[in-house]
Amino acid sequence: MLLKQQSKLFSLLTLLLLLVCGCGDDDIPVPTVPMEEEEPTPTGEPGTVTVWTTNGEGSVLLSKSTNLLPFKAGLTGGIPIGIDTSTALQTIDGFGAALTGSSAFVLREHLTDAKRATLLRELFTPEAGIGISFMRITIGASDFSTADYTYNDNPAGGADPDQSEFSLGRDTDHLVPVLQEIMAISPDLKIMATPWSAPAWMKTNGDIRNGGQLRGDLLSSYAQYFVVYLRAMSAAGISIYAISVQNEPLLASGYPTMEMEAAQQSTFIRDHLGPALAAADLDTKIIIYDHNWDDIKYPLDVLSDDATKEFIAGTAFHCYAGDVSAMSQVNTQHPDRGIYFTECSGGGFSTDFGTNLSWNTDNLLVGATRNWAKTVLFWNLALNENSGPQNGGCKDCRGVVTINAGNGNISRNVEYYLLGHTAKFVQPGAVRIPTPTRRGEGISQVAFLNPDRSRVLVAFNHNSQTSTLRVTEGGDSFQYSLPAGNLVTFTW
Template identity: 40%
Template sequence: MPDIIVYRSSGENSLFVEQPAGSLPQLPADGATVTIDIDPGRTYQEMDGFGASFTDSAAYLIHQVLGEERRTEVMRKLFDPQEGIGLSFLRNPMGASDYARTVYSYNDLSEGGSDPELSGFSIAHDEADIIPLVQQAVQLNPELKLMASPWSAPGWMKTSGSMIAGRLKPEYYGVYAEYFVRFIQAYAAHGLPIYAVTVQNEPLYEPQHYPSMLMLPEEQREFITGYLKPVFRQHGLAAKIFCYDHNWDRPDYPLSVLEGAAADVDGVAWHWYGGAAAAQSEVLAVYPNHEVHFTEGSGGEWIPPFEQAFSNVMRTGIEILRNHSRSFVLWNLALDEQNGPTVPGFGESTCRGVVTVNQQTRELTYTLDYYALAHFSKVIRPQAVRLASDASREHLRSVAFRNRDGSVAAVLFNDSDAEETVSVRLAGEELLTLTIAAKGAVSVKAGGKLE
């Protein structure tokens, strides 16, 4: 029997509690109400990691509002694989998003100006808060991967003349591709390689109150094949290119992009604000050599009760992984007591951060998203390979992986209103039998090096 450690959540006041297997009651497998069979002979995707985003707002709150002691604590709890939950994937905005204190790009000009040589390009904004925190995160977890997504091109490149709404002008496709190159090179100069980029955050959504840019699939396809990928090759950049970066309800978009750009695209990025995770598998079935990534999902006040909100992250996270995603990335790493800061004119924010930093009291609170991410990230490490897992009852949701150290990790969620006794079997042999509370989550790590 391998060494086993269990992490359990069974309610709002009992979240991600560590239980060495020796402290668990010895339950007979024949008394189980549900059986989970993990088959190491059937394997799927390799994991890149779990994480969230250092938006301008999140970075400001952690880097400037928190004192040094609390800042050190939260960074360790977020990124350290031993002392924290070992987050290993960041997806940061390239310029302002809705969660920023101001609207900014890396090449802002006064109205009517243009700078096709990008002589004014600068990432000075990011050097204040974002880059120091990403550097610290990499020190805490050297396996961390960093990807970047723009909410908008600089306003002078767009039909609207603004970072808010509008489309990229065709005459600036080449300049905008070079803008990506400058960004990647600037981050590399700070010791931060960019693992991947997406071309546009939520390209089918054009809000009028924060940075956005409409980009139809044929435009994205042309931009990637004619400009972005060629200039990456020219400069010897290894950053991957993911297309789409929007909701599950429009799989036709990435299919359209890949139809003409498959050779220049490495994968598809997805969000959870519409549709179902099965869309990831639907596109993968057509393009099996392209990676699947889940790059944004936020919880918030639209799912108010704690149990429903926690259940949503656990249930959906498991489905995301079972539908071949190599990453599971939530949204803001930190927000304040008003669910902000947001760009001027945004209005009321209902999103939830992974942690809350109160701007008035400087109090630090770990939200349910932190504990839900912990259930995945603590036991499923980078380069883990997903194993088939099948449950005898549909409401017992599961996903399983084999880590590089040989350990087997499983995340289980009891999506029913009654406690279940669950027998977990690996290759037909009983691993352990344990109870899982109604709407409770359990993460198991067996064998290998237990942290």
């Protein structure tokens, strides 16, 4: 109650300051082609709303309207969406994708230094492009790497419990250099790191592929593996914001994978990983599960141990099975721990631009955030024209961008524009703010309040005809006719 009263008071004081100083928000154009220079930033007028649109045909792509919408008193009609800035829901860490080994490879090998620098500015700054603010990377190989590897393969004697032979190795060829370039552009970028498998000698099957489990006698050694990894990345100038314990721990497949039951994950965190990070004075967040929406028993079992929970920042989910509402079920039982959405991939299995725009908005941009996600991340940031390089997994996955191996041409896919509608406008540290559910009337929508007090509303029209929205804040409203199949971001 006190927090709500303070928030209301702060909102009133901020409004008075805005009225006195006449301050407005910055409206930043986004390129749909690479830019050699960033465009100047025009300033919007106080009390007006800027509109950015992408249509279902793909002929209008994150396009800024030349007309500003005014707030007016007394407007009626339309589908009402009330904005409530007095209540803060979850804090947003960011929107983005995964820089896999394959992504780093195509960025380094298929682009000139100058062209890569331009693309990275476009991807990671809101001024020059879409402003990705959160990224996931792999700890060792995944199904999108150029080879199988971990950071301590084939040590002398067949084992290295102290991790004295640990080395970033292959990642110094592509991943680390690209990360260093990105961090120079976006030093506040948050990075989450995830292993697909422990080193083969640490597993019951002696193989980084085909599942297998972490050996029970090497839990402390594996915790040290994480500690040494975090220190090695820090020494390379790369700060890791969070780690998840295991990617898709219920999956055993013919690419790098490792099975980890909930009981082992709980024991590993409680007795080994959590204490090891604390002893090393590392404040990296620990995130659990990192698998599909269809199994909430796993994270609930891990969180049910109070001693384990003390080390846990939250639960991560993927989109490949189940329903997005599962995240709210975990949040309801553990509202003091975060929810993270960390992986979903488009691909050749779904090529229609409008269908992808609709599904991803409904389930990820809006669905995940309305179900308490602090992040929304797609899978590969970049792949080549053959959906690769691949390492045993998905044969037709799509990156946020596609880079042609022969000529270096860059194609921006639907995921690029979806990210642009959120990452460009929703600042890290923003909070989701309440709006009424309007999905029954064919509208997916979600609203955010930025640290600079600017507002963002993202909406999609699933209806077969144009729908008029009436957005209200503080007694005044603006109206907008949203065509069928269109995604829109309003900022004011």
